[in-house]
Amino acid sequence: MTEAPISPGYPASVVGGELRLPKPPGVIRQFWARHPWLTDSLITALYFVPTFAGTIALLFGSDPPPAWIAVAQLVAIAVAAAAILLLRRREPWLLVAIAWLVCLVVYPFGSTDVFPLLLALYALAVYGSTRAAWIGFAGSVVVTTASSYIAVWAHAGGTVAPFGADAPASASQFTVLLLIATLIGVTVGNQRRYLNALISRAHDLARERDQQAQLATAVERSRIAREMHDIVSHSLTVMVTLADGSAATAARDPERAADAMQHVADTGRAALADMRRMLGVLAEPAAAAGHPEELAPQPGTAALPVLVERFRAAGLPVQLTTVGPPILDSNLQLTVYRIVQEALTNALRYAATAHRVDVTVEHADGVVRVDVIDDAAVASTSELTSGGKGLVGMRERVALYGGTLEAGPGPQRGWRVHAELRDEERSRPQSDAPATNPDDPEEDA
Structure with a gap:
């Protein structure tokens, strides 16, 4: 059974084959939904390549940072890229923690790098929960604010020259960016969870429908078996009794024996009529149209x-x-x-x-x-x-x-x-x- 393109992990059909899940509109969205690893790889490359190249360029610039800072930046960028690729969908909280570390290490020493944090908050809202997303947003505001003040401290000490020395302004700008990423993630995540709930409910209803059909079939089989037992048991018992009596009296009273055998025949015909009447309701309407006696009411x-x-x-x-x-x-x-x-x-x-x-x-x-x-x-x-x-x-x-x-x-x-x-x-x-x-x-x- 294949998975639904719009909702990985949920079947595209259920028992009975009548449920067809909606598909994402457009060929492009269907393509990205079917290839999540390609999507994550492109996002990782979009972050890693320019950030890593920019950090290397700073090392060969006119005012390069100390070597330990450059090494820490390169390691943090590589770790963030690996986390985006491997953890964005599976462990969004771990990605958030790594993004916090990267923000504290990379940004204060000369490179603005909050892109992993934006992706982490979006992933937390989509693949986690709305509550987790807002908790992550609050923690991220604290981290970015602390990173801004660390940058001001580093500039005052003459270690590096950051892009800006106004910590409140930088923190407010980061807060706006983080809020936008969180709101987008919450919107997409709520839509995704709502759709998954509808799909799960439809799956449960279809399974319940099939279970009810199986129960109805079992009840109907039990009813037919009960009716068959009553008809066959009654008729055969009467016929056997009459046949035994006829055999016992055939020599001394042929007329009585013949009368008993006539009753045997009548009982057999009545049993056949009862069986036709009972099984007639199971026939197709077109098949039973030519035999209205098969649809006659049951005895009362x-x-x-x-x-x-x-x-x-x-x-x-x-x-x-x-x-x-x-x-x-x-x-x-x-x-x-x-x-x-x-x-x-x-x-x-x-x-x-x-x-x-x-x-x-x-x-x-x-x-x-x-x-x-x-x-x-x-x-x-x-x-x-x-x-x-x-x-x-x-x-x-x-x-x-x-x-x-x-x-x-x-x-x-x-x-x-x-x-x-x-x-x-x-x-x-x-x-x-x-x-x-x-x-x-x-x-x-």
Whole structure:
């Protein structure tokens, strides 16, 4: 992944490939942004070559300074040049310290040299922080003022003849130059930091977008797996039970066996229809346009009597009781249907000796209660305590509605599944909702 030309260290694209960072306007700015070492080398050369040449010229002039002063000047200039080249972007505070030293050593003894200090303050503001830049500016004012007074002292002692002997005037001029360099650096640095913050934020948002997409994909896969388990487990359990019964009665009661096999075929067709309906929402709209049945709604509480009849045909003595007003939320209806379906499937699988299986769906006060109780021997249902995918799926469905699920042995014998789900449609006040009669008679299927 390449770096953004305008902001080194930040990627030009992120996961998903949709983020495109802005580029600096103009070919020249893009060129300098891509070649920072060339930029630093030119700046170093712009300082070192004329300053070093001027110092050499002073040594061969009519009034050369003492040798120790010339050597100190040349060393300071070389150190400042190396610092500009190597430290301007990485260690601006170290560059500021070296520039202070150069200002104290070079300027008082015959050569005005504050250029490294101007570059150091600019680098501190751009690559450091605004607070650091102003601290560096205050320290630089103190250093340049001290350097001006040292120059006046050196002139009075006859050591050298500086460019000016007025220390306050020199210090004020240096202060203005330092202020200009600091203000330019603060402006450029704040713009750079703001742009970097925007780029970082965009990068975080893009990564969060991809994470949300992955989470949504995982949730959808879990939902599909749960639906597939409910459909396949229920259908196969009924079909296996009917097929076993048909095989056992084929010799002595062919008509009953044929009727059972017909139920097997009907159950298989219903399972295929449910799978097409569930997977139809995953198809492209154009592909599903020719098969509107694939986009039919999922089963709800109105389909519970049909579900109960299938289990009765498989030999499970089921009694269905509904209490209260109808459930309006289609998703909640599907959840209730799947809970009843899974509970009855487990009863058919593990409670084959049950003489009665009671299914009760009660809707009152914004809460839906589902009870599935059989009277089979406890030993036949003990395998359910392992908590297979069916119970896990029921708990996940119930958790979506802030409810609870209890599955375990009944008070006396058999197995009991009890679920409570909150009906948000009934929980919040509705001024235009039709009045309900809490004393509706029970309906036995």
